Amino acid sequence: MTAAVRVQGVEKAYKDLQVLKGVDLEVERGSIFALLGSNGAGKTTLVKILSTLLKADAGVATVNDFDVATQSGDVRESISLTGQFAAVDEVLSGRENLVLVAKLRHLKNPGAIADALLERFALTDAASRKVATYSGGMRRRLDIAMSLIGDPPVIFLDEPTTGLDPQARIEVWDAVRELAANGTTVLLTTQYLDEAEQLADRIAILHEGRIIVDGTLGDLKKLLPPAKVEYIEKQPTLEEVFLAIVTKGGADNAAAKGAAAGVDTEKEVAK
Template sequence: TQAAEVRESISLTGQFAAVDEVLTGRENLVLVARLRHLKEPGAIADDLLRRFSLAEAGTRRVATYSGGMRRRLDIAMSLIGNPQVIFLDEPTTGLDPEARIEVWQAVKELAKGGTTVLLTTQYLDEAEHLADRLAILHEGRIIVNGTLDELKQLLPPAKIEYVEKQPSLEDVFLTLVGAKTDKEQR
């Protein structure tokens, strides 16, 4: 019954970054702020560029951005107007491990700031890492939902086994490029 209010309180970031590559990052943000008829679109753009660690790249054309930078810009664009709820549809699909961690950090900051984030992902480690509550869909239906601990209780008790853990290929990649892993950033 209050469709306009609902549209104002939600935002969507699709599976693929919906940014204009001809424009700069700042111009993309200013454009969306103007389309939403907000006051001071330049100030809004500058604030979001800072929040998403894109201030230095803000004057560059988006075509020069990495995949992670494009996704962060896309998420930033979705936050214009301060929606209470944001839907993120597979935000890390196709990203390299470093960019994936950048997007994870952005999602964590949104949630910490009070935004409700509804995340769809096929990466179960991502859901396990980011979600407070999980819903598992199968054949288009939610078959179970709850916290991670609640879902784990659906399984038999764990057996204790000792396994030598070798570094993963992601660990090797992140070490070689000098990036901090998500665990190191906590």
């Protein structure tokens, strides 16, 4: 089976600034591929080239077996791109946003398509609410749902959890996992190491315009010396405490543990 995305020797410069200096990578169909890199590493530039928004200066790139330079129309029909900021209409409701996109794609039964996606992304209860009232995680889930209208085989997610709180990030992670479980190929760019660790089947690190590492999480861990076994007391992180308290049933569990330890949980949370 051919790769869903293949990049060979891709270069891109903005005047005197060489952003991509010969990038090579392959993304297997139905997998989650994480492209790691710091700000300015060239992640978004590469995604724009793969989604036909930019032209490469050199090299070859194919998406779903179509050349991004010579078969751009076929590439656009094969992909969906979710940028760093949710592209939703706040004046419309969640359902209206989905129906609008389905109509723009000239699909039959746009209402049924919208309802199915609302259920898939756990947004049915908020379907009739204006998007202006949605939380960050809900907006991002709606944004991803809109990207799936038309069932594109490949989706690009450019730093999808930037600016989201811990709970919203986990909501988006669950949505991305479901995409791959349903056969969608996901190329995810991120600067969050834990995000790549949680989601990706394969990880590449883009640094100073080149892929310097490409492999599974296990492959990457082998690049460091073997871990030493040490026995230490495991303390919960602040993120774990936060999620335990705010998620369903978490507050009751936290209160029970706090009472056993002589801690007034409500007062501590208020602080």
